[in-house]
Amino acid sequence: MKLIRDFIxxxxxxxxxxxxxxxxxxxxxxxxxxxxxxxxxxxxxxxxLPWVHDGGLLILRHMALLFIPVAAGLLGYVDVLSQGLGLIIGAAFSGLVLILLVVGRLYQRMQP
Structure with missing residues (x-):
């Protein structure tokens, strides 16, 4: 009964x-x-929080199953993704480096 309340x-x-x-x-x-x-x-x-805690944990526990349709849908666009793979990886890597630099700089400025 509790999970039903959580999901509602x-x-x-x-x-x-x-x-x-x-x-x-x-x-x-x-x-x-x-x-x-x-x-x-x-x-x-x-x-x-206890009203949604157990339902949220159940959804999080099975989250990997929720991404299967998305991954299957991406298989239809393998040719498009393979053409821009270098650009996608470059954007992801440069975004990661930029985030690390900004967070590191902010951390240094916040230290006394």
């Missing part, structure tokens, strides 16, 4: 986020809005 709360936040996204004049993912809504509800303690 998570689903309600998702559907509310999708509803808000439909009202916006620009395109924005409803799932992100739902996640922000859940964060705000938990942050302001309108929903206690």
């Amino acid at each position: 709360i998570l689903l309600a936040c998702l559907l509310a986020g999708k509803g808000i996204a439909a009202l916006l004049p620009f395109a924005f993912p409803g799932s992100i809005i739902g996640l922000l809504l859940l964060f705000l509800l938990l942050n302001f303690q309108l929903i206690p």
